[in-house]
Amino acid sequence: MNKLILVAANTSDWALFLGHFHPLIVHLPIGFLLIAGLLELDRLTRRNSVSSHTITLILFWSAVSATMACVFGYLLSLGGGYDIETLESHKWQGIGVAVFAWVAWSVKSENLGRIIPFAQLLYLPALGVALMLLLAAGHLGGNLTHGSDYLTQYAPGPIRTLAGLPAKQPELKFEPITDVNQAMVYQQIVNPILQTRCVQCHNADKSKAGLRLDSPDMIKKGYEDGPVxxxxxxTSSELVKVCLLPEEDDHHMPPKGKTQLQESQIALLTWWIDQGATFDKKVSDLKVNDAIRPVLASLGGGGPVETGGQNVASTGPAPESPVLTMKLPAANPNVIDELKKTGLLVLPLSKEKNQLEVSAVNAHNFSDAQAVLLPKLSDQLVWLKLGDTEISDAALTQVAKLKHLQKLHLEQTKISDAGLKQLKGLTNLEYLNLYGTSITDAGLAELQNLKNLKTVYLWQTAVTEQGLASLKKAMPTLDIVGGITEKAVAEFAKTASETKGDEVKKP
Structure with missing residues (x-):
């Protein structure tokens, strides 16, 4: 196995910052040396008169820039993840370019001739060696950046034969998904994402940060800082966290300029890890939640997705919900981009019907001020997840404008009873999560205005048994999760009824 250069524990941010300028600086000596070589070739073959001062100046700057490229290249190598043998060869070839460029300049400027007799004889050999080392160092630099087969990857058969190269590897093909329920999760869903978006920088030839994603064993091994x-x-795994960082962040993956993962692909990776990151199970073997169901359905042509041995329609947990079967107008891409800039994920629930889910899973600082953007998607927004964010009742003024909202997550936020009062116009709302909020019995009374509400989560709230009993009485079909048990609510309701009966009997 190839050894890798890893990041030194005491590497400063300044070193890594300057090292990232190496790809920019390295083009300067390439240009200067090639120009000097072409001018000398023209002078020798056509006897044209070229100013000696001009070539001397070009050689001076080629030597200076080559030296700078060596320094910046060394700093870049501290970032780690490069094949050590290739890196060492590239380093010494780069140093050789700088050394022979200085020699060529010293001779051309006649500085060396004052010290060494016949130094002029060294000029053309020094320039020639600098050019050859330049080509060799450039080739290895390309290998470090793009992989060892970058230049020859698409070489035609005749060229491969002449160069003694191995036969071209067949293009990577993935087994098509005809029935998403029977699809192998890693082999047919996760691996294609990794191969097309990640393996270019994390393979046997180039393992940035010591990470390889080209096989299950390497994925399990992790990277230089631990498991991936x-x-x-x-969402706590590095494989997902780096994809959710802002694209401008140096740690964002894939790097800026590379083809980025789609939100649906990030959702699939997250779901796979949430379900244990197994490498040998089918979709039907895992739990398919509401959020991932439409994404999986799109892989198999939009058909039903199976979970727990039963087929569940791809349109969501409640096929009878009118809002999930409505054909909505397409969202404005500019609006979607605007929401994404706040850190929100915007995921399609149905491409054909244009329904959208907006999630703040990676935007914990999402605030009331940013919530004013939500009504811009009022025609398409069906599922909204604002749990564990900085929103308060003021944000619910904007949420109340989402006329097609069917599912709303407000868990662990600063909302109160007054905020719930603003939601009474959400006639399509069926699911509401209020876990970890300060909601009281007064807030539960406001829920009675939501006639289509089917499920409400009330763990760790300030509601009482009496408030739950009143809500259950007003909305007998409502599924109350958390707070107190259904049995406790029933017993409390029974006790309350008996007490009331006793009071009626009293003289």
Whole structure:
């Protein structure tokens, strides 16, 4: 196995910052040396008169820039993840370019001739060696950046034969998904994402940060700082976290300029890790939640997705919900981009019907001020997840404008009873999560205005048994999760009824 250069523990940000300028600086000696070589070739073959001062000046700057490229290249190598043998060869070839460029300049400027007799004889050999080393160093630099087969990857058969190259590897093909329920999760869903978006920089030839993603064993091995995923914790795993960082962040993956993962692909990776990051299970073997169901359905042509041995329609948990079967107008791409800039994820629930889910899973600082953007998607926004964000009742003024909202997550936010009062116009709302909020019995009374509400989550709230009983009485079909048990609510309601009966009997 190839050894890798890893990041030194005491590497400063300044060193890594300057090192990232190496790809820019390295083009300067390439240009200067090639120009000097062409001018000398023209002078020798056509006897044209070229100013000696001009060539001397070009050679001086080629030597200076080559030296700078060596320094910046060394700083860049501290970032780690490069094949050590290739890196060492590239380093010494780069140093050789700088050394022979200085020799060529010293001779041309006649500085060396004052010290060494016949130094003029060294000029053309020094310039020639500098040019040859330049080509060799450039080739290895390309290998470090793009992989060892970058130049020859698409070489035609005749050229491969003449150069003694191995036969061209067949293009990577993935087994098509005809029935998403029977699809192998890693082989047919996760691996194609990794191969097309990640493996270019994380393979046997180039392992940035010591990470390889080209096989299950390498994925399990992780990278220089530890595991790349934590089974059961998708958004806490490095594999997902680096994809969710702003694209301008140096740690964002894939790097800026590379083809980025789609939000649906990030959702699939997160779901796979949440379900244990297994490498040998089918979709039907795992739990398919509401958020991932439409994404999986799109992989298999939009058909039903199976979970727990039963087919569940791809349109969501409640096929009878009118809002999930409505054909909505397409969203404005500029509006979607505007929401994404706040850190929100915007995911399609149905491409054909244009329904959207907006999630703040990676935008914990999302605030009331930013919530004014939400009504811009009022025609398309069906599922909204604002749990664990900085929003308060003021944000619910904007949420109340989302006329097609069917599912709303407000868990662990600063909302209060007054905020719930603003939601009474959400006639399509069926699911509401209020876990970890300060909601009281007064807030529960406001829920009675939501006639289509089917499920409400009330763990760790300030509601009482009496408030739950009143809500259950007003909305008998409502599924109340958390707070107190259904049995406790029933017993409290029974006790309250008996007490009331006793009071009626009293004289």
């Amino acid at each position: 995923f934590v089974a059961g914790k998708g």
